Amino acid sequence: MAKYRFVIDVEKCTGCHSCFLACKDEYIGNDYLPTAAAQPEKGHTWIKLNETEQGQGTKIKVDYIPVMCQQCADTPCAVAAPAGAVYKRADGIVIIDPEKAKGCKAIVNSCPYRAVYWNDEKNLPQKCTMCAHMLDNGEKTTRCAEACPTGALVFGDTEDKNSAISRILAEKAGRVEVFKPELAVEATTKYINLPKPFIAGEVLLADRPGECLKGAKVTLTAKEDDTFLLEVQTDVFGDFEFKNLESNKNYIIKAEYEGYYFTELTVRTYASQNLGEIVLNPR
């Protein structure tokens, strides 16, 4: 039996919103019973893109995280719903029954990802169905995945070991994660390259202020247990960057260059940090 899943590579998402529009095109004004009633004209974003902006000055990063129903194994929505109003199909897709779920606003509130939307007119909670009606009709894709220009949004059958999604999950095994793991609802939608804090800066020499310093050594150490993590060299612009750090953790950044005193800074990743210019003095 097929098991349908999404895997989303955030690094490849450009924020183009094609998925957002294709989803509206499929569902606004169109009923696909028994899996979906029509989406209202306005206000529902069964797939939306969360924009994140990190950093300051010229060292910033902007990412877009596509968020739809995360197809949780724990189905908190089913727990909140009357019997049979939310169910999981054999292929893994969680469906809100457009008839049985009528009037049940608790389903909207039960979703920790805020991915269930209330249809006022129909008195109905609604969400992404993974285009179940298309799959049931023999198609192999969803409207959002079909519209994605970069392969950021991959849909497929994880039971088929030759499918694109299976290959990606195997290739990137160590980097696959869920969105907001702290919600602990066993989301089956997987992400790669979710934005994480970074620390960036530039290293300069006090006696050569007019030059970018390439090749300064910058190391990253975890402060709590003094574990050395990474060493990089500044690039031609004198810039360095440590990506994919943990949130709210103290790190020690040490900048060194031969013939100069090193500089050490403790940085807490409550957010991404542009340390600006780190100036080294000559010995």
Next chain:
Amino acid sequence: MADQEQVFCNLTNGGPISVYVRDGKIVRVRPLQIPEAEYKPWVIEAGGKKYSPPKAVRLSPPAHAERNRLESENRILYPLKRVDFDPNGERNPQNRGKSGYVRISWEEALGIVSSEIKRLTDTYGGSAITGMTSSHHNWGVVGYKMGPFSRFMNMLNYTPVLDNPDSWEGWHWGATHMYGFQWRLGMPEQFDLLEDALQNTEMIVFWSNDPDTTRGTYSGQESAIWRVWLKEKGIKTVFIDPFYNYTAAAMDGTWLPPRPGTDTALAMAIAYVWLTEGTYDKEYIEEKTIGFNEFKDYILGAGDDSIAKSPEWAAAECGIEARKIVALAREWASKRTSLSSGARGGEGSACRTAYGTEWARMMVALQAMQGLGKPGISIWGTSMGAPADSDTWFPGYAEPRGQMGKSDVAKNKLSLQNKTKQRLFRLTLPEAILTGKEEFWGDGFCGQNLEQQFKQNIYPMEGHSTVKMFYRYGGSFMGTMSDTNKWVKMYQSDKLEFVINQDCWYGSEAKFADIILPACTNLERNDIGEWAACGGYTTNAHIGNNYRVIVRQQKCVEPLGESKSDYEIFTLLADKLGMKDLYTEGNNEDDWARLFYESSDVAKTLSWDEFNKKGYHLIPVPENYKSKPGLRWFAEGRDVDTADSGNPKRGTEKAKELGTYSGKIEFASESLRQNMPDDEERPIVPHYIPSWEGHRSEGYKKYPLQIISPHPRFSFHTAYDNHTAWVNEIPLHRVEKDGYQWWPVRLNPADAKVRNVKGGDIVELYNDRGSVLCIAEVTERVPAGTLHSYGCSAKYDPLVPGKPGSTDKAGCVNLLTTSRMLSKHAPGMTPNSCLCELRKWEG
């Protein structure tokens, strides 16, 4: 249910679509559904890897909302007459933009329009009628604006309004005098540059370029995957742009934001580093260029201004530290670097500023110093240059062979038979109407030769009438042209005795008309077209796509309301004027479609009947395809071998040459030297001249914020904005607050703080020219002192309707921009040279 569904093929300006129709209504629109087996993707081998595109078409984002746009509340459904317009009595032109409308019959509308045409031509001659279209709202060879509209208006001997090359001004008016390509309006050929980049390029400098947003013009998101490949390959990227644009966000390169309008200074400092360190291609300079010593003198401080264009000097202008400029210059010279300076190689916001000619010339200068055309060293937008069969010809709307008024398929080439020689120019049309006279340089798009730019047009032309009637097709200009309050004044002038607006949707100018005529979209009529391939000055634009796709554009639904196709509207008008046979030659739209199809190379292998039945056709890349990268022929001293069919030197004894007078890259321009040697604002050697509306200008004291308004991301200029409710819901496009969908302006936290503005506040942008309301988005994506807001609101919603200068709620930031041109003799628009102030709007 499914058996009642019909699926039609059609084409948008963002790609080919399958349209699903049930009970006469469109229910969904998907990327054209082509069975995988029919795709024959190309393969590029580079660095031990094989690159091949997906077996699918990748639409532009808004094309996914085509159904929603078709059924928009803003569709014009019936002929309308302004309530206080009486063609036989009081016309009340002063009330244009203020008064409401009443529905009238087609018969009455056609009667009024045709009798006005008759009255004016009988009294003053055809030159008393002018007209012009907007662009990009539809697609199709038969139905697009240059077909029916041009055929009809030229039949009347009207006064055409010449377009300015609004998206690539500086390249057109500047770069042509350095490296030619006037037949491409200043933009370089892009053939096979994807393969070249994957195989040879080590660094890409994106300069004032956001290809993920501008998408090679019509190529949807076909090239998005190319930039994923380039990133995965580890090619270093640098982004020079005052806005941390979407391509920068996707590729995560080094961001260097110059102060708007100072890019030329930055470019000169890069040249300075190369000159002083000797890190330029001396052999190439010697063999392939002229005038280098004059240029060198100017850069090093031995020129007329005695200023050395050092990194320190440039830093004071552009705000980027001198050491970063030096580092960039050294890295650029040490790596095979591609300069990505606009969607089609050229374009970019920096070419739409004061003296944008000089920036575009400097872009050519920099790459010439590094050996432009050698492997990996190109001017490449990253959104064109896929392998393709460029020998098979299919008509495009922008070329004579694709226009029903000019093509050989027509018995009477009516668009070429206009007896009126008088011309107007779009950027100064309001001045021409209001003052009754106007002079302007050039012929709008000067694609014929370099001398065309030096021609002076005088309006009214001797023996011609001033214009008294304006036949306006579309209505985008309030959001897209400059200093647009002047358009309000123009429309309210009694010198315009009669104004028509014809469109599918209410554009920002529609309600300035006396008569409004409802046109239908290309989903409501039959046509043919090729994806992205407009032809004309952008020949072979299909190389922005991974596949060449020809589409039989099939009528999917009946025209909404009483809307009609443009061809039908003009046929009905021609009939009223007794010119129907002349206009139609007995052809309906399908007859024209078939005639155009059968004039194409595709018809040699695929009959009309087969094509008509199937609905689309893919032109495969030949099996023995040989890559011929743009300008490689020039760098290697060979005859031009690319598919650049507009190059007039192809196949002549000058085939090794560029389009300049010398045939070489001209650091000191011979075409400028011979035609306009004393022009201090577009001198023979490129100069840096501080902007008349920038950080050194007088106005900066009063208005210290510089606003840039580049091409938008989620609409195509104004097309798809406002008329497409789903697009309006994209929170990066418009933001809803208190029941209104506001246009965002992006500002730095420091600028927000001193003005007590928070994200989500409604703010007023203002200067002496206008006032616009936007919603504030506080972001690090613009540096302090710079504002960013896209330039293409489709909606104009002044607080006091019809009052010039009234505050606009809908985000037409071009109410703020200036009428002043690139320079005295280079009449290009300059929306990115604009000073303003911002304050919280208290209502």
